[in-house]
Amino acid sequence: MIGAQLRLLAWFVIPATLLSGCAPAIRLDEAATDRPIQTSSAPPAAREDAPAPHRPPSPTPTPVPRAFALNLYQEGDFVPQYTFDWCVAASIQIMHNVIDDTGGGTWADRVQQGQLWEMARARSSNSFNGANPLGWAKVLTEVGMGPYAVVSIADYGEALRTAARAIADTGRPVGLVMWRGRHVWVMSGFTSLGDPDQFPKFSVTGIRVQDPLYPYGDQQWGPSPAPNALLTPEQLATQFVVREPRRWSSNLPTGYMLVLPVAKA
16 A cells, blocks of 8 residues: 555656756746846947047048139229320329229329329330330339339249239239330239139139220230220230330340239338
8 A cells, every 4th residue: 555655656756857847947036027038139238428439520621713803993994095105104094093992083184194104204214215114113103002013024824823913912903014015004803713812823814904005906916905804814915925125124034024013011
């Protein structure tokens, strides 16, 4: 009887053992809270005090030269020369009118033009006994439009940039010595690719000119452009050429000659 009871107990013990071996092991704290188990594949939580990732600064874009224009000329500033000799005197009148914005009156009188020519001739010295660029610059300075200086520049493009930069810096026009030293024009403005204040190597694309000989022109050099005409550098180059050294005595080198406004000290 005892043996039969032992065998019966053994049958109950064996299934219980097998059931306990198939059940998954559960930690007491997990069973109590019923929280999901975090696996190792989940990303760690970000720290609030962690530094932001370093990003290199964006490069500053390179400035691109754009179309620029400056013109000092206003309607009524132009004055014709009253004789074929008085181009310097007429240019002085034109330059005064371009510079003067005070309403002090336009310089256009024939008698005054003759007086200005005599002043410029008295301050010039050459074999032709006329008014040359040195006398032109001296009169401009003496009558209160200066200071002006005569310069000669060997390179054509640099001469145009020098003239344009002077207009932009001083707000005054430039004198151009034309026809190898036989005639003069006034440059009152320009167009360019790039602002001269921002791009030292800007390129001049147009030149505003006043030819006091208009509308007559010259058979050899061509027609006079209308007042305030905008010429391309190629058009200007047909009449704005290197000065002949023998035309009048000076110590300036051969080049494109300008009567240039100088910044006041």
